[in-house]
Amino acid sequence: RKEVEQDPGPFNVPEGATVAFNCTYSNSASQSFFWYRQDCRKEPKLLMSVYSSGNEDGRFTAQLNRASQYISLLIRDSKLSDSATYLCVVNPSGAGSYQLTFGKGTKLSVIP
Amino acid sequence: ETGVTQTPRHLVMGMTNKKSLKCEQHLGHNAMYWYKQSAKKPLELMFVYNFKEQTENNSVPSRFSPECPNSSHLFLHLHTLQPEDSALYLCASSQGAGDNEQYFGPGTRLTVT
Numbered sequence: 001r002k003e004v005e006q007d008p009g010p011f012n013v014p015e016g017a018t019v020a021f022n023c024t025y026s027n028s029a030s031q032s033f034f035w036y037r038q039d040c041r042k043e044p045k046l047l048m049s050v051y052s053s054g055n056e057d058g059r060f061t062a063q064l065n066r067a068s069q070y071i072s073l074l075i076r077d078s079k080l081s082d083s084a085t086y087l088c089v090v091n092p093s094g095a096g097s098y099q100l101t102f103g104k105g106t107k108l109s110v111i112p
Numbered sequence: 113e114t115g116v117t118q119t120p121r122h123l124v125m126g127m128t129n130k131k132s133l134k135c136e137q138h139l140g141h142n143a144m145y146w147y148k149q150s151a152k153k154p155l156e157l158m159f160v161y162n163f164k165e166q167t168e169n170n171s172v173p174s175r176f177s178p179e180c181p182n183s184s185h186l187f188l189h190l191h192t193l194q195p196e197d198s199a200l201y202l203c204a205s206s207q208g209a210g211d212n213e214q215y216f217g218p219g220t221r222l223t224v225t
Contacts, residue, residue, distance in 0.1 A: 104154045
């Protein structure tokens, strides 16, 4: 089983739609979870951290299910500017570790 | 300059060449990273430095040689590379360990001919 698995997509959605991405991770000891965003031919940038209780930042909601080793990202009211690849990222070794494990990413295209 | 900068942005080199990639961070962070991003593969961590000391080396071939003279600068020295080493090489920095946000540079697109 791959360490961090994501559906590669692409997800093609109209403006205003709600879209959800899922990610599973293999290491049950993983402590920290993130969603990064990578625009075409650009570097990754942190979108949001994922907390155990779930968290929201504007139109973006992240959820963590430790029992199922599953992370999700929900984007409401999609904008054209949301088009990017979304990377699920896990710190498998906990606080103090410098290792991050990246998924391959899920590509989103928001269509006018 | 702000953030994380990398030079050169593009590099084409032959398998017998020696070249170096440079990264500089202007964020006052203590940790710096080299990642490799190949098509259809996830980002792969290559090396980590914390306060100039190497803390991670993820079984990277010796044809890649990192150097970290201080907390703001990171180099990746390349020699006798293979065509499969062609990829985007990304530098990142963070304040503290990996559970803190990592800030990436724009990357160097490397082509080995």
